[in-house]
Amino acid sequence: MPIRTNRGRAAVYRRLWGFPLRSPRHLVATVVAVAVVVIGIGVVIPRLLGPQGGSGPAAAGSSSSTQPSATTDVTSAPLSTRLTAPLVQPSSAPPSQEALNVAESFVRAWASHPAGITNAQWLDGLRPYTTVEYLNAQMASVDPVNIPASRVTGDPVVVASYTSSVQVLVPTDGPKLSVTVSRTSDGWRVSGYDQAS
Structure with a gap:
């Protein structure tokens, strides 16, 4: 039967994984720390990848130069997905x-x-x-x-x-x-x- 001591690698791992379960205060602190790390990653990664998310023509590299472009008048500004007005405004007319x-x-x-x-x-x-x-x-x-x-x-x-x-x-x-x-x-x-x- 193995003897568990307070020394060694396994003891350190047990202390790390057991930390959140020692008290409610430790559990809350662990949940808050994990949430801060996840939100931080969610904010930092899009900034590192840039506005196109690394999937635009710059990320395609040299392969985009060998394929012909379907449209040449596409702007590089990101398109808005928010609808602010109807796509087609109805035209008023005299009643029939x-x-x-x-x-x-x-x-x-x-x-x-x-x-x-x-x-x-x-x-x-x-x-x-x-x-x-x-x-x-x-x-x-x-x-x-x-x-x-x-x-x-x-x-x-x-x-x-x-x-x-x-x-x-x-x-x-x-x-x-x-x-x-x-x-x-x-x-x-x-x-x-x-x-x-």
């Missing part, structure tokens, strides 16, 4: 009368739900005015019995108008509906609606 007619017709069909109408019959009434995606994904789950309106009570009012979409407010005897009409390959179609506040 066809879009207004589609919005009003959609709301009339939406509010038309006589007693005994099935969901399939109600959806068939909405089909000519609604995009296929919106009809199948959103409108198919709506029960016509829960519609809080029965008729349109006024003319549609344009809230916002762009070249490819129009947002229209349509009053009913229940809530006002905010309807989004989008230009599609089939013409103007409703791509969304919500109750206006």
Whole structure:
């Protein structure tokens, strides 16, 4: 049986590995020291590698001179990954009368739900005015019995108008509906609606 003494290499290793377990204070000090070392490495290494992380053209060395460059007008400044504005700003345009007619017709069909109408019959009434995606994904789950309106009570009012979409407010005897009409390959179609506040 080996005799453990306070001398020798194994004893030194036992003392080092046993240090964090001697007391809670030693454990906390060890965790803090390890965290400081890890954060320090995380800060120092990127500074040593530079802004491109060692994977740019300078790190490629002589092999990049033998391969032709795909683009020659690339700047060396790093690209920002933060989006500060939409990629394409929609252009405002005068509202299309066809879009207004589609919005009003959609709301009339939406509010038309006589007693005994099935969901399939109600959806068939909405089909000519609604995009296929919106009809199948959103409108198919709506029960016509829960519609809080029965008729349109006024003319549609344009809230916002762009070249490819129009947002229209349509009053009913229940809530006002905010309807989004989008230009599609089939013409103007409703791509969304919500109750206006």
